Amino acid sequence: MNSVSAPSDGPAIKKIWLASYPDGVPAELPPLEHVSLAELLEESCARYADRLAFTSMGKSITYRDLDAQTRKIGAWLQSLGLKKGDRIAVMIPNVLQNPIAVYGILRAGFVVVNVNPLYTPRELEHQLRDCGAKAIFALENFAHTVEQVLAHTDVRHVIVTSLGDMLGLKGHFVNFIVRKVKKLVPAWSIPGHRRFMAVLDEGARLPLKPVDLTSSDIAFLQYTGGTTGVAKGAILTHANLLANQLQLLLWLAAAYGNKTRPAVLTFVCALPLYHIFALTVNSLMGMSLGGHNVLIANPRDIPGFVKELGKYKFDLFPGLNTLFNALMNNPEFAKVDLSRTLTLAGGMAVQRPVAERWQKMTGSWITEGYGLSETSPVASANRFDSPDFTGTIGLPITGTDFDIRDEDGNSLSLGDVGEICVRGPQVMAGYWKQPAETAKVMTADGFFRTGDMGFMDERGYTKIVDRKKDMILVSGFNVYPNEIEEVAAMHPGILEAAAIGVPDVHSGEAVKLFIVKKDQALTEAEVKAHCIANLTNYKRPRFIEFRTELPKSNVGKILRKELRN
Template sequence: MSENAAASIVRGEALEGLDDYHSVMDIFHRSVKRYDEKVAFSCMGKSLTYAELDRLSGDFAAWLQHETNLEPGDRVAIQLPNLLQFPVAVFGAIRAGMVVVNTNPLYTEREMTHQFKDSGAKAILILANMADKLERVLDKTDIEHVVITEIGDLHDFPKRPLINFVVKYVKKMVPRYSIPKAVGLRQVLKQGASLEHREVERELDDIAALQYTGGTTGLAKGTMLTHRNLVANMLQAKQIIGGGLSEGSEVVVAPLPVYHIYTFTVNCLFMLEGGNHSLLITNPRDLDTFIKELSKTRFTGFVGLNTLFNALCNRDDFKALDFSHLHLTISGGMALTKAAAKRWEEVTGCPIAEGYGLTETSPIVSFNPVEAIQLGTIGRPVAGTELKLCNPDGGDPEPGEPGELCVRGPQVMKGYWNRDDETAKVIDADGFFHTGDIAVIQDDGYVRIVDRKKDMILVSGFNVYPNEIEDVVAAHPKVVESCAVGVPDDTSGEVIKLFVVAKDSSLTSDELRAWCKQELAGYKVPKLVEFRDELPKTNVGKVLRRQLRDEGSTETGTGTDG
């Protein structure tokens, strides 16, 4: 145990400015007015100023209000990668009083069906590349209005049709689909421009977004994030990070998906509030194109995670970039290793400030102040936030002893959408959200995570819950039972290993992976498969997941077809 591990409760400083806002739209309106000619977002060589973002989002809002039957409070799903269309749609929907449902573009039909049905979404903006999936699930949902966009839709002529032609006909990235009632985004914006947009007043306690997160039941739950949650977290980020930023002057690289709460809050709210420029990277896995884009930009900030820092620092073309303007690097989404942090600083000259958060906390809970970074910790609680440690029985651990990290503050979610039972399991009577992560609070107020949620697997920053995988595998006719665990991996942090008891010896690992690919997003598909005669269990029949995880972590190889 560390010598300076002594506390079981710590509080952030007072939060300033929350009473100055009524909703997320207050942030938006102030920024687009103050920084109108500044660049708000850029992507694939096209920039969008704050004034243009104001106009286009207003056009989208007007279309929703006049050309659909949607009312304030209805849910609008947005299923896009990092494109300029994302902030236009998000702020347009919120301006019309709607609730945004951010949806992962990697989702399978099964995952899409669940999220759309569970949220009750009545409208969707979706990329043409995945519209074929929507066609096959549409009649299982409540969606009445479909808007389809192509990658180049917000680019100027002649680049726009060229991008869309190459994507569709050369790279063949757009499967055939037929959704007769669908309308194109460009048509929507053209119609909206001729209509009068009515501003809709929202209150801080109204829901602004449903962010879906995994659950131990295997079904994703909708986290209700209110305007208060998001405004508070923006202000919390500003208090602990913003002091070293120049308003209207920063260029911040955003390679992580904007539909994820991490980038959603940091780039769509925090950076926007300060009039800064977010460079959206559509496909960060394409490192050649990514680094070429960076070479054209005098970026001053970078928002990433451990696996991305590692991948970039292994590239000679990345090392050759000009880092003379980079003064802020933020890490979140997964644990930052000391090796990756040191390597990044050696290559770029800029230290990494690690934070910690969850979807349920909008997400930022704690952060390492740039001027006082402690590698190996998740920093101190942000303003207005109280952290405490709890024992399994609800009591307080002894000073210096680890316990479950619990969070109370204005960024803690309202609850899970239509799941009061699940909400009651994680938010106690005193308003503390129980994270499931085991931590130690040092006597200097910094926090260290010493263990993770018991079962969750973290693949490149994405939460994967074993029961969801096991539910899919259980439906295979040749499987008796299975157990999914995470094992260490240098590239993605962890990969999924599946232990399987088969009822038919002809079952192979390739057959199982192919089965999973039909039902699960790619990052949830097991990379390693090991067949066993039986799985270890407790005396009441519960599979000993931790034992299998420990065994999997000490073994090497690519799995067996036993």
């Protein structure tokens, strides 16, 4: 048993939210039952061996299969001579190879570095160099990106997988369609790379050596902009993630206080597993419960997604406001039975019209929560049994403290707007090799300064009203103006640039870029082409506006606030 505690120095926090807790939900987190995520996986695989763990594109694997395949991956990685704590990157979307690779890495004693498969070479190179990854698992669709940056990184081992791997005979057909018909695999050449299926074959003949993992060992480096635009790795320990999934289990138990919980919970896994929300809420919580995660490889294909939803009886559906809105705009969605489904939302604010329409169509409310990569991610949530949509981010979950503070770090009164600060066992250990950045966001008494501005009401519910920084939120992903502006400045035809977020009906916000030309012949098309080459899709400016000058302060700082106004 591993005890979890949070720093308790500093002023006492009056936990008024506890009075609003559901019956049976404890105020403090009990001791953790496992030391590591690897131990949790091994226990779940033994306990739930015959249950389905993951399904992708019609192919399912049981917990017994998951145990066997992750053992092979872990044994093969250990045979490379890597040492405990070495970083291994995973650049794979929601297909079976993702959880197999991730849990194989963890069982072998290494650290997982999740990578967005859609990253440009510039973005990928920064992340791989920063974390010092020694190996990378990548889907072949993105191998051309990996190829372009390898020489500038510490990566020495590249494992490439195809979409059809793990799908049996059907996989050959899938790979033919992906490569030859849809032409989704750009040409690439990485000498010495290994194929995922060959790695499994080789790993089957190797022993998985036991690793002495502790709860304070690093499990994931989860990259985020933090409070600036430069991507930093949030250090998430085994204890951080074990604590957060236990907090979620306690919260979930209250949802079934007055009704029978199904013997096996089935999850919709539409959010990408490389995102912290799906990693914890889908993968880790699902594994703890012996649940079944149905992986949606491409949730943007709404007709295909709706068809998949119709095949199963789902119990939990974590998602985003934009995703729920898109589904409801598909005429076939009305036929899907989600009457027993608990819908969880995070990543961005849920709009009341979307919540009300969802309730009307499915019979259940969207339960909104709040968190960040730095909090593993869930820090607060609304009650599952709430009879209405609250429009807030809910209550701090078990073992978590919220404090609303002013610029000087003083606690504010109820109803006063300040920075939301979070303390709890799920809060990261800091930013990877960034002590100065860590110091900016961590207080002496153990609170993480989120950069979000809000207030707490007399019941303990918190409402976000603004963001302290200029961060833009596009479909639940953080976009930092600094990064967009830095990329713009790389173009020889741009003199100055400023990026802001503007309202967007589909993604919540979209990026708008203001530009002062250096080359008067510069066109919008040229700017967009430059951004496509250097920024992943959700970061790219949707709107470009050319100006003769940008508003500045008396010291020459560009005033984004004036551009927003």
